[in-house]
Amino acid sequence: MTTPENDQSQRFLDEHExxxxxQGFQFACHPGVSCFGACCSALNLMLTPYDTLRLRRGTGQSSRDFIKEYADTSAIPGVGLPLLHMHMQETESKRCPFSLKGACAVYENRPSACRTYPLGRATRPGASGVEEQLFVLREAHCKGFAEASQWNPATWMADQGLSAYNASNDRFMGLVAALRAQQQQLGRPLGSQQAGMSGLALYQPDDFQRFLVGAQLLDRLDMTEARKEAVLHDEEACLDFGFDWLELSLLGQTERLRPKG
Known part of the structure; x- marks a missing residue:
């Protein structure tokens, strides 16, 4: 997933169909395809907050343990918001740590970029919401395009279970775009404390839930009791709240959350 907000990313999009x-395309990926598993090496694989949540569900780890074992942490340039990438195996091939004998050990919870392939999905804020651009990644090694299965973007996205991923990822990229616009006006990225709290809200819902209880933060917000319960006991609801809270605390306003009074 990418956002075409600079010349380099726009050139990347221009180079692909x-x-x-x-519009239809022809593709299939299964163990019978000769290149099966070849695309799982040397990846610069960004992990969105929802990717991370779902992968942790597959590994059964706490967020701290998962990030320590499987993620490389950096910051989005010019914004300062934390960003995770999958930590590839320390081998010559740099294979994905979840690629075992050519199969994906976390297939049911695989990241959105893996689900979307061989398509790429670029988004940007638009006047009426998120504007989407889809393109085909025709890599030389991939034999999947010689398979007979026919798709269009909607049927492929549905088959790969991308609805929840795309909805959450769009909120993440919208937050990034809004913060980038704000930081361009302010001339500085997020401070270390803001970045730390952002990482907690986006990538560590288990720890964030404990923080919310300890700080009694939910009691200071105009929320229904049902939503409070959901935020404290359901990680998807907690992540959704995290986006709202970051929009309120970092951008100053959000349509979905407000302080009491």
Whole structure:
């Protein structure tokens, strides 16, 4: 997933075939394809907050343990918001740590970029919401395009279970875009304390839930009791709240959350 907000990313999009909403393409990936598993090496694989939540569900780890074992942490340039990438195996091939004998050990919870492939999905804020651009990644090694299965963007996204991923990822990229615009005006990225709290809200819902209880933060917000309970006991609801809280605390306003009074 990418946002075409600079010349380099726009050139990348220009080099690939863009798909219209109903335009078809031919592709399949399964163990019978000769290149099966070849795309799981030397990846610069960004992990969105929802990717991380779902992968942790597959490994059964705490957020701290998962990030320590499987993620490299950096900051988004010019914004300062924390960003995770998958830590590849320390081998010559740099394979994905979840690639075992050519199979994905976390297939049901695989990241959105893996689900979307061989398509790429670029988004940007638009006047009426998120504007989406889809393009085909035709890599030389990939034999999947010789398979007979026919798709269009909508049927592929549905087959790969991308609805929840795309919805959450769009909120994340919208937050990034809003913070980038704000920081361009202020001339500075997020401070270390802001970045730390952002990482907690985005990538560590288990720790964030404990923080919310200890700080009694939910009691100071105009929220229904049902939503409070969901935030404290459901990680998807906690992440959704995290986006709201960051919009309120970092951007100063959000349509979905407000302080009491």
């Amino acid at each position: 863009e798909l219209a909403p109903g």
